Amino acid sequence: MSVITGGKLKLVQAALKLATERSNLTSLGLRELAREAGLNPNTFYRHFKNLDELGLQVLGYIAGEMKAGVRELRMVAESSEQAATNTVAFVYNYFLENKAATTVAVRELYGPSPILRRALEQQLNASAREMAEDILDRGLIPRGLSEQTVQEISHMTIRYILFRAMDYIEKPAQREAIQQETERFINRQFRGALLDHLSNDELDALTSGLAETD
Template sequence: MSVITGGKHKLIQAALRLITESRSLTSLGLRELAREAGLNPNTFYRHFSSLDEFGLNVLGYIAEEMKSGVRDLRRMAENSDQAARETVAFVYGYFLSNPAATTVAVRELHGPSPVLRRALEAQLDASAREMAEDLIDRKLVPGLSNEVIHEISNMTIRYILFRAMDYIEKPEQRTQIQQETERFINRQFKGALVEAFSPEALAEMKGGR
């Protein structure tokens, strides 16, 4: 995605400032956005053809910011446990620093705009696909099929988003939530590895204890 600058950037930042616990992206008005951004309302339509298109740009901006950071961390990881630990720490840290972005993602996934719902689902799928392809390319989870790695990556992305609001709103539980998320990811991969063994191999392993 190209870097967003100028009026587009001002409008997106204005939206993220206006979103609160009681407000969602789809509830923001054009004039309100322009006023918060310090722009003429007519400027909006120089950059976006509709509020849905604006919403797509907001979601894209959030996704690209997060994905670029996660991508760099996974490339430095030496094993799946390290990748899980550092990715979880980064993503929850991003949520904490950008609560409005998190609110957008959580709410619009079940919000009134079908365009934004589909876009957010597509972004979650893309993030999961990138996570899986990186794990496969770097051989961080040997012994698992590509199909299983993609399946677990998909579940992982959605689990993290599911826990995002709790992480923001319950500071006393943040360490616990982070640890639970790491365990969730590691158990998915390790459980899948056990499933990949034949019954004979598992019996032999048990017998060798």
């Protein structure tokens, strides 16, 4: 995670605050941004060429800490279920502690700036790749799933969590249920993928065995 300080940090923090009150980062005015940051408007161009460049810095600022924390949790997990539980708890707690950052990230994923949309997509894809790499390297899933399958599930998982982010923030009474639902979503994706690798005969045998236990 790159460290930003001084006037650049003040502008990033001001942009996060103001963007939660607007539709997106690129709708901000330079004068109001500088005023919120307590800086001279001309200071903006010492740090950024335009609002898109500021937006890229804001998105990087958002992503760094969360990605580092999530990866650390996966590296100490002993199973995919434990990894799912720990990761979901950490990420949703991050959402609560960084409501402005989360709101901005969700909005910009579908915002008007193609530069910021691509940047967010790249960050989401990078997070999914890291998730798949950690799962495979740590052996957190049973053998039988291909690297491509694990990457596909990781890709869906990252987007599902971001999709539920605003509900988690705005609906306190549903937070526990959303967290449990997200854990079930992740675990079901992996279990379902394992079933996809079974032959028809193996599926029939499994189905028959389940029927006999009912």
